[in-house]
Amino acid sequence: MSHTLGIRQAQKQKTRQAFLDAALALLEEQSLSSLGLREVTRAVGVAPTAFYRHFRSTADLGVALVDEALGSLHPMVRTTVSTTGDSEERIARAVELIARHVAEYPAHVRFIARERHGGVQPVREAIRAQLYRFAEEVRAELAKDREAEGWSEDDLLMLAHLYVDQMLITASLFLEALEAPEDERERVTRLATRQLRLITLGRAHWLD
Amino acid sequence: MSHTLGIRQAQKQKTRQAFLDAALALLEEQSLSSLGLREVTRAVGVAPTAFYRHFRSTADLGVALVDEALGSLHPMVRTTVSTTGDSEERIARAVELIARHVAEYPAHVRFIARERHGGVQPVREAIRAQLYRFAEEVRAELAKDREAEGWSEDDLLMLAHLYVDQMLITASLFLEALEAPEDERERVTRLATRQLRLITLGRAHWLD
DNA sequence: TCATCCAGTTAACAACTGTTCTCCGGAATT
């Protein structure tokens, strides 16, 4: 098992997490490329120079945030795609799961959506890599389905990317609807469900 | 026709355009929320205070950039969707058209992709409004097609949003592949084509 | 021709930025 951290290491990780939390909060109303180092340290309640003990730059912190936001999501995506049952049930469950995740971690979702095409290259790269991993994993799960018989690897990956992108679009829509009345979120649910239904329909007739 | 502008108005518009051009260039490597007013005036070669003669703030300039980037695109989108011919031909033409547009106006495309979920609320709002207009127009064009018989207005709008989002995803992929060798762009073309093909397939079986 | 307008200039403001170097004190190691 993992060795119990010394007081020192534990305190360091605690401060580091405080940096990540404070940055995430500040990033709700701006982009990473405008996030100042002093701004973050001020929010944490620590001297500006302490920042350098944990990150080389704000871009570096951004990459760490990408891992926090997406790193732990892989098992969830795998099981979601592979859930057995009627395709209609699977769609409903996937949309429900996205809605739930957005409601629970809105700042993480906002960060990813914002910085995916944002102004900081290393962060874009990190997100791109993670999303590619998602697509690969979805492809692997899709390949297990008997509906994938006769599909080329390339076509499966094409479909997987479509699903991943659709997931992000839906998450972003839920995010915009977060503060809105319940029926707005209901509208998003119905929209996303039908879009996934249409894609699934196209999938079923791909080999015609 | 439009009244010829006086020397004064003409010069003002020229400077204003210089602001937009300089800002767009600066925004290739950062986000709008980190774009400084002085930074822009320096690039234009003008005093900082001159900025206020044209824009209230950088956010205001951003909204103007949204109009420049998307405002003139509506007729193009309309005619693209409504082009007659085999659906396979239509897909190929649409993808080709996106590729061409990205190659011709990469900075505009980058700006839209970046600020769609960016840190400046009025700009996000402006982009959202324009994209909604696109979706409405696509819906109107789709409705003319005989394949749309039996479709509800709501389902047509759902499909239209799917097309618009797919258009943006594809544009963003072409953008990333801009500096890459030709075969990378070819890969994107093939990917986008197949994704559109699958969506079109789902569309054809929607009423089953 | 003369008064008015107005895009752009100059100067100055307090507040902020990232980064360096030096130091402190408690944890970790021997």
Next chain:
DNA sequence: AATTCCGGAGAACAGTTGTTAACTGGATGA
């Protein structure tokens, strides 16, 4: 018990930022 390690503090650096006020000089319209 003595020594090393190291996360964080403090002070100072040269530059930067947005915004204000008062100005200049050429185009505009009476």
